[in-house]
Amino acid sequence: MKKNLSLFLAVIFTLFLVVSIIAPSSVSAKKITLNYANFPPASTFPCVQMERWKEEVEKKSNGLLNIQTFPGGTLLGAKNMLDGVIAGQSHIGCFALSYHPGRFPILEAIDLPLGWENATSASLSLLDLYKKYNPKSLKKVKILTMFTCPPANLMSVKPIRSLSDMKGLEIRAAGTGVKVLELLGASPIGMPQSDVPDALHKKVIKGMSSSLEVMKDFNYAEYCRYITMANLQVVSFAVVMNMDAWNRLPKDIQKVIEDMSYEHTKWVGDYVDSHVTEAVKWSKDKYSVEVIKFSKEDTKKIEKFLSTLSKDYIDRVSSNNIPAKAILKDVKLFKSKYEKYH
Amino acid sequence: MLNYLNQSMKNIIKNIEKVELFCNKILIFLASFFLICMMLLACVNVLFRNMGIPVKGTFELMGFFGAVICGLALARTQKQKQHISVDVLVNLFPKRIQKVLNFIGSFLSLLFFIIVTIQVFKWGTLILRANEVSETLMIVYYPFIYALSLGTLFISVTIFIDILKLGADV
Numbered sequence: 252m253k254k255n256l257s258l259f260l261a262v263i264f265t266l267f268l269v270v271s272i273i274a275p276s277s278v279s280a281k282k283i284t285l286n287y288a289n290f291p292p293a294s295t296f297p298c299v300q301m302e303r304w305k306e307e308v309e310k311k312s313n314g315l316l317n318i319q320t321f322p323g324g325t326l327l328g329a330k331n332m333l334d335g336v337i338a339g340q341s342h343i344g345c346f347a348l349s350y351h352p353g354r355f356p357i358l359e360a361i362d363l364p365l366g367w368e369n370a371t372s373a374s375l376s377l378l379d380l381y382k383k384y385n386p387k388s389l390k391k392v393k394i395l396t397m398f399t400c401p402p403a404n405l406m407s408v409k410p411i412r413s414l415s416d417m418k419g420l421e422i423r424a425a426g427t428g429v430k431v432l433e434l435l436g437a438s439p440i441g442m443p444q445s446d447v448p449d450a451l452h453k454k455v456i457k458g459m460s461s462s463l464e465v466m467k468d469f470n471y472a473e474y475c476r477y478i479t480m481a482n483l484q485v486v487s488f489a490v491v492m493n494m495d496a497w498n499r500l501p502k503d504i505q506k507v508i509e510d511m512s513y514e515h516t517k518w519v520g521d522y523v524d525s526h527v528t529e530a531v532k533w534s535k536d537k538y539s540v541e542v543i544k545f546s547k548e549d550t551k552k553i554e555k556f557l558s559t560l561s562k563d564y565i566d567r568v569s570s571n572n573i574p575a576k577a578i579l580k581d582v583k584l585f586k587s588k589y590e591k592y593h
Numbered sequence: 594m595l596n597y598l599n600q601s602m603k604n605i606i607k608n609i610e611k612v613e614l615f616c617n618k619i620l621i622f623l624a625s626f627f628l629i630c631m632m633l634l635a636c637v638n639v640l641f642r643n644m645g646i647p648v649k650g651t652f653e654l655m656g657f658f659g660a661v662i663c664g665l666a667l668a669r670t671q672k673q674k675q676h677i678s679v680d681v682l683v684n685l686f687p688k689r690i691q692k693v694l695n696f697i698g699s700f701l702s703l704l705f706f707i708i709v710t711i712q713v714f715k716w717g718t719l720i721l722r723a724n725e726v727s728e729t730l731m732i733v734y735y736p737f738i739y740a741l742s743l744g745t746l747f748i749s750v751t752i753f754i755d756i757l758k759l760g761a762d763v
Contacts (some may be wrong), residue, residue, distance in 0.1 A: 261685040353726040441728025
């Protein structure tokens, strides 16, 4: 009798488990729901632009589109974003091109330390470069928008007052930033921004090279009390959509989204540029962060060290039948064009 | 006659198992080798880091080695039943049903690992074709992904043989 009862309970419990696993999936209404995955936390600028894009596109489609956003790597992580979108795990995804060295040889030119003045110019140049060359590496997805972060500076636990302070210092970087830091004598560690808080906490890194809005958005100011201005490279981002999902959209909705791309890129650039100023002020007020400038000699040295990078780029990329020289010339042209206005 | 068939079937399984055990041994040997590398690298880095010259790429190599070690150790761990298996519910059923449940469980695991193997292999090929390199050392890293898919391939083989043995027992 007792045995029968336990058998009965076991069967009931197993059934319960099975039913709870195959829970009913959500029923879709007439609206088109699209998932939008992003890797950094909700407070950061790639996620702020995501929410803004969602709002705009929902409004302009008269409520036909419903965008569901997934910040903080809840749907896809920093490095599997593009492949996840291609495979259809998310309809839309925002990722950093610079986290995949070697994969986007044409667009990498934007990431060279060319002395960008702000994110707006770099972002618009990135979009122009993409439109002109239409690279093979992004043929499998639909590009919705592109942008870059503002030029990188240094944030560190201990002050970096001169180039000699950087010697052997473990600093996080992304993309071309790794090579840049190496040329400046530091010991760079390449990792996505989303891995930095943990690495800082565990003292795997002692500082990082990135645009300064992260001081506030990631609260790095709590650890890094020193900022050293260096105006280095930018990190480029792309918002991509699964090709099948794109083709399923009605033509008028496709037009709404395509028409937004340039305007949205400009909005992101403007937003993040002004946000950097605000974040630096916030860090000074809240954690009395010190902002350091390199001496004139050091600035000259940095320029000299980094001048080799463009030549390296041309040598490396040209070997794959890519017109690197022409690309670099175009980028510089875009740069001067946009920096006149922004 | 039936008895004879059953016996020869068992012999075949035994021979396949021998080959499998040998392969698993090679994989675990490789995994141990990478584990030693990882330990040495960590120690060397601790030492040199304190002297102000950190070893470049330690962070990413640790990640790659860790993945390879887990992948290559899967098959042998499964064979020796050193993994965690939850059998709270299964133990409540009579022996015969337990066997059927085991069979279903192994079959689902087999399916799962075959899918993982195919997907990881595809991912490796994608990284290879895209010419993507690692973030710090700028080295090609698809071999690590292929090694991982080799590990999941062999755990699939191990589970397949377990299923054959279960079948031969019935």
